[in-house]
Amino acid sequence: MILSVALLSVLSACSTDGKGIILSGKVNNPVEGQYIVLEEMKERSFDPIDTLYLGANNTFSHEVNLEAAGFYRLNFYNTQVVNLILDKSNIEVNVDGNNKGGFYEIKGSVDMDHMETINTLMEGFQSKARSLNEQFMAANQEQDTATMLQLQATYASEQKALREEVKKQIRTMGTSLAVIQSINYLDTENEFPLIDSLATKLKAAHPKSKPVIAFASQIEQLRALAIGAQAPEITLPNPNGENMSLSNLKGKYVLVDFWAAWCKPCRMENPNVVRLYNQYQSKGFEVFSVSLDRKKEDWVKAIEIDGLVWPNHVSDLQYFNSAAAATYQVNAIPATFLLDKEGKIIGKNLRGEALERKLAELFD
Template identity: 30%
Template sequence: PLYCFSQKLFTIKGNGSGLKDGDKIFLQYKIDKGVVNDSVVVANGTFNFKGKIKGIVRASLYRNQNPKYSDEMYDFVHVYLEQGNIKLTSKDTLLNSEVTGTPSNEDNSELKVLLHPFLEKSKLLNDPLTLTAEDKKDTALVVKAKMDWYNYTNSMVPIKLKFAKTHPSSFVSLVTLSEIIKDSHWLDEVQLAFAALDPELMSSTLGNSLMTKIQLGKKVSIGMQAKDFAQPDPNGKIVRLSDFRGKYVLVDFWASWCGPCRADNPNLIAAYKKFSDKGFTILSVSIDHSSDKAAWLKAIKDDGMSWQQVADLKGADNAVSQLYGITVIPSNFLISPEGIVVAKDLKRNELQAKLASLLQ
């Protein structure tokens, strides 16, 4: 199949007992020129969208929540826009609806069936994104919720990788691999699965983007000599990675505006307190922009990050993030006293476990 061609017509018809008259359904998807937003109102238990699309695009449908103005979405479903008639059946919520009718949506339905046992297990977990303000006061609860959710999402990755390998011509496989690579632990597996995809997928816009991420992820690998760099600290003093030779140093990439980064800082603080007198330190590299300098300094103080901080305040163009191929934050690299990369993207209790094996 070809994935880059002239615009073709798609239709979406939704029905089912889960749709109530008056419900507003929002459709959102990205194209080269930006984001497309559309909406319709449910009437007689049904809704309809139609439009033209170039190739295949993954879109999202939301009920009664306009994605332009709301960050937290509770009832939504992904739909693959492509030539043909797409059918959505909702027995209760959009989230649990069945989407069929075109090849990519049929493939996605197959993947959802494979993942269903894992999704059922998720109902027994505390989703960190839905914890109440009262829950968030319990630090132990928050840490456990994040760890459980991280382990849960990782438990599904082998199923997703197998799906991609057995569906090399499916656009769903390409989208799935693009999501998995956000956790660089799976970089090698994603590279292998990507190499087995059909050439048309690999050369598509999304395919080229994934290839770039794979290449960037390979810039700094375990076993390589860490690339030295120099950047100013908050006072303008130049700090070099080589200044820490003789210690294990975690080079941590973050930003003041990055929620997951800030949420992980308590784990870094715990590791720093436990191992800083045993030959371990942290060097945090912020990708904040110059306009965010005040927020950067405030975050350092508010989060109690007492170790070395640097930034060139060029945002995503930070020279060190470019040197290390950073495409997502938080990201980190653990460097040995000899300057060798011994681990990367250590999350939550993984950092302390690694340090314990190296220093105790």
């Protein structure tokens, strides 16, 4: 999934009553003349919001007043950082201090248990993935196709098991901000109903939280193009300059195909789309091609060379600035959306065998 908050070695806090929260702890090896800085995680940066000072025995204790739960980090002397989710509970942070990968521990956080569980799951999966990758490379050198296919199937099975376990853990997190980071390991398309419901719950629980507001906004955008949603209208000119609208194809199954003459993967997929169009066009299948080309001559020539015989070709020749690309949140091509007879999205980014299987389900 495509979300703005990355999962680092995140540590977090659960909610309790109280006006401010106390950040306390000990630095084993402080760097003289330097500071401990509390920084807030923004979309593309960490902004300093407070400075903490050591007292006796290299300990610190500092009260922080926050408007809402959010993602933060303690930056120890620009050497070691500890990522945090701060809400309303006091947290103890003990660190080495002078070593980027040094010792640290967090106390006082139920949410940390959630994130440690997720991190442990990920470490286990990554270890298995590395082993499978090594075996795959060895099989590839031996040109052992059967073993390679078996290893790919094993990887897919392990990935599915991981996602199921992550979902299980997410359901125990309630409205913790740890949810936002954990869902990065889910399949956004297939798990969208779950993710959508989580966004609604988080927004209700943390209406002023900046990360929650940003997360809910992202989900709102995805909701418009989720499986089952009504496909947005596209009205653009064809090569003759005549406007064509996607909605005119209602009553048929339609593949909305974003492509371009300059896109090699698109051109490689075109023969497959042509074959499937010829196979199912008489049964009610249509293709609505949206080109992200810049030059009309390139667009028209590619249509002719690739034999794209369907009549529904449109483009505003604006590259990725195309109005249709913006509406459909397309930032890479090829990109496809399969629509049912009512114009609702029933498949996304189906290509090759996946598209063939889906069309066979619908027509055969």
